[in-house]
Amino acid sequence: MGDNGIEVDGLxxxxxGGVRAVDGIDLRVAPGEIYGFLGPNGAGxxxxxxxLTTLLPPTAGSARVAGLDVVRQxxxxxxxxxxxxxxxxxxxxxxxREHMRLQSALHGLSRAESERRGSELxxxxxxMDAADRKVGGYSGGMKRRLDLGLALVxxxxxxxxxxxxxxxxxxxxxxxxxxxRRLANDGVTVFLTTQYLxxxxxxxxxxxxxxxxSIVAEGTxxxxxxxxxxxxxxxxxxxxxxxxxxxxxxxxxGEKAPASSxxxxxxxPEGVSDVAEIVRTLDAExxxxxxxxxxxxxxxxxxxxxTGRSLEGAGDGADAEDEQQDPVAASA
Amino acid sequence: xxxxxxxxxxxxxxxxxxxxxxxxxxFPIVFFPLILLAVNASGLKAxxxxxxxxxxxxxxxxxxVAFIQGGMFSLINTGTNLAEDIESGFFNRLxxxxxxxxxxIAGLLVGVAALGVLQSAVYMxxxxxxxxxxxxxxxxxxxxxxxxxLTAVGFGALGCAAALRTGSGEAVQGLFPxxxxxxFLSSSNLPRNLLKTGxxxxxxxxxxxxxxxxxxxxxxxxxxxxxALWRGFAVAIGLTLIALLAVAGALRTRLQRT
Numbered sequence: 190m191g192d193n194g195i196e197v198d199g200l201x202x203x204x205x206g207g208v209r210a211v212d213g214i215d216l217r218v219a220p221g222e223i224y225g226f227l228g229p230n231g232a233g234x235x236x237x238x239x240x241l242t243t244l245l246p247p248t249a250g251s252a253r254v255a256g257l258d259v260v261r262q263x264x265x266x267x268x269x270x271x272x273x274x275x276x277x278x279x280x281x282x283x284x285x286r287e288h289m290r291l292q293s294a295l296h297g298l299s300r301a302e303s304e305r306r307g308s309e310l311x312x313x314x315x316x317m318d319a320a321d322r323k324v325g326g327y328s329g330g331m332k333r334r335l336d337l338g339l340a341l342v343x344x345x346x347x348x349x350x351x352x353x354x355x356x357x358x359x360x361x362x363x364x365x366x367x368x369x370r371r372l373a374n375d376g377v378t379v380f381l382t383t384q385y386l387x388x389x390x391x392x393x394x395x396x397x398x399x400x401x402x403s404i405v406a407e408g409t410x411x412x413x414x415x416x417x418x419x420x421x422x423x424x425x426x427x428x429x430x431x432x433x434x435x436x437x438x439x440x441x442x443g444e445k446a447p448a449s450s451x452x453x454x455x456x457x458p459e460g461v462s463d464v465a466e467i468v469r470t471l472d473a474e475x476x477x478x479x480x481x482x483x484x485x486x487x488x489x490x491x492x493x494x495x496t497g498r499s500l501e502g503a504g505d506g507a508d509a510e511d512e513q514q515d516p517v518a519a520s521a
Numbered sequence: 522x523x524x525x526x527x528x529x530x531x532x533x534x535x536x537x538x539x540x541x542x543x544x545x546x547x548f549p550i551v552f553f554p555l556i557l558l559a560v561n562a563s564g565l566k567a568x569x570x571x572x573x574x575x576x577x578x579x580x581x582x583x584x585x586v587a588f589i590q591g592g593m594f595s596l597i598n599t600g601t602n603l604a605e606d607i608e609s610g611f612f613n614r615l616x617x618x619x620x621x622x623x624x625x626i627a628g629l630l631v632g633v634a635a636l637g638v639l640q641s642a643v644y645m646x647x648x649x650x651x652x653x654x655x656x657x658x659x660x661x662x663x664x665x666x667x668x669x670x671l672t673a674v675g676f677g678a679l680g681c682a683a684a685l686r687t688g689s690g691e692a693v694q695g696l697f698p699x700x701x702x703x704x705f706l707s708s709s710n711l712p713r714n715l716l717k718t719g720x721x722x723x724x725x726x727x728x729x730x731x732x733x734x735x736x737x738x739x740x741x742x743x744x745x746x747x748x749a750l751w752r753g754f755a756v757a758i759g760l761t762l763i764a765l766l767a768v769a770g771a772l773r774t775r776l777q778r779t
Binding site: 242243244245246259260261263264266267268270272274275276277278279280282283287290291292294295296297323339 | 527530531543610611615619779
């Protein structure tokens with residue numbers, strides 16, 4: 190793996206009380222890639238990030254980040270990476286510019302370099318106008334953008350973003366996605382955890398789906414969705430008496446698929462391009478329809494297929510992970 | 522080396538700014554000890570006529586307690602601020618930089634020391650305005666500022682240890698009444714030789730806070746009393762060392778980074 194990739198082998202992290210938050214995961218992230226780590230609350234995403242960013246030692250297994258061992262080369266790893274962890278970790282009594290100065294100084298930048306880099310990053314994340322305001326008055330989106338800017342102060346080769354858009358409005362979310370894409374274009378490797386399907390789908394080059402500490406699926410979003418089957422089309426006739434005729438017609442296009450009680454559905458071996466022909470056939474046979482629905486597989490379907498549960502709400506009641514991150518409360 | 526000095530400097534500055542920008546933290550530091558001093562001075566003035574009481578000015582006698590109370594506010598404010606950093610994830614942000622453990626705590630405590638000097642100066646000034654007489658003169662001002670800073674650092678470090686151990690601002694604040702009891706069970710209101718209740722006298726004799734108070738007090742009443750001063754400094758240094766040991770242990774558990 191190159192100088193800014195990630196290699197993880199058999200990573201395990203246990204917490205007090207025998208709770209295994211990360212259960213032997215293996216993963217590879219290529220340099221310059223945006224890797225989406227998708228899973229419900231409590232799945233083990235944040236614990237994995239804490240281990241990869243050297244904030245928690247693993248119980249077993251190994252991990253190399255930017256070509257460096259996270260256990261034996263912690264300080265070197267920290268110099269190579271940037272991280273924006275869950276929640277905006279900011280001081281409400283400092284201004285955006287003061288945050289930049291503090292972060293730059295802690296990374297060893299000279300005062301002149303710190304001023305230049307701080308201004309450049311505040312401009313980049315669109316906070317120049319608010320740079321001298323206390324962060325306590327920032328909106329959630331502004332805090333997240335500042336958080337991202339701070340993670341970039343020392344020019345990291347690898348960036349960890351732990352649920353960067355949780356709680357943001359759609360506009361702020363889209364702005365942050367654009368920034369992440371720009372960073373990846375600049376050659377920065379991005380390891381992004383999220384519980385949002387759409388985020389992983391549109392942003393990540395590859396996605397790893399984690400559930401209960403284990404990776405249950407991994408690949409490009411398109412490949413993952415394709416792995417669980419072709420799209421299907423469901424037709425609901427206006428006259429319920431036409432159900433059998435519609436079913437017979439759909440049989441000619443593909444095998445039967447699950448449908449609602451007042452409709453019939455078929456998988457489309459040729460993909461969505463079959464839909465036009467189906468509509469023409471329905472019309473030619475004089476079958477009036479009440480509704481026609483195209484189902485394309487989502488990452489939620491992938492999660493459902495792999496775990497038997499839907500990702501939406503899969504983490505309900507599984508917020509223990511946050512508690513497990515308190516090393517004092519939950520050290521192994 | 523210069524990198525660590527810079528780290529300590531910027532963290533100290535941030536620690537000071539965080540307190541100075543929170544009026545609800547500043548108000549008790551400045552006014553609570555002075556209000557208590559005013560109440561005690563007006564209510565207990567008569568004790569100065571007791572045989573053996575060392576001065577006719579109760580303000581000069583009681584002003585020493587303000588410095589200890591200021592130190593205890595350092596415990597609460599430093600501990601609460603650090604606990605907030607832990608709860609908000611700011612502590613993790615710091616941990617992700619090349620910052621060394623020792624610089625992290627040193628930065629915090631240098632900020633506390635600077636605030637300790639500032640609050641001691643305020644107490645001294647207000648005391649002088651209210652009629653307290655500093656028998657040790659100008660030289661005594663420097664010693665009071667030094668002892669005030671050291672006391673603030675000792676208590677502040679205890680606050681850090683509590684914050685690192687619990688990660689909870691509420692838990693840190695819960696310590697305040699506990700430490701406040703130490704003030705009342707000391708020679709804060711009367712000299713030890715005038716405490717006639719046996720158990721109270723015994724507790725005040727073994728209570729290190731008595732010696733810390735008497736260190737400050739000696740400069741106001743006796744001028745330069747070497748015994749009182751070395752005992753006062755010994756308590757402040759001992760408190761600081763014990764607190765730093767507690768911080769080191771708690772930091773090892775809290776900060777598990779590799």
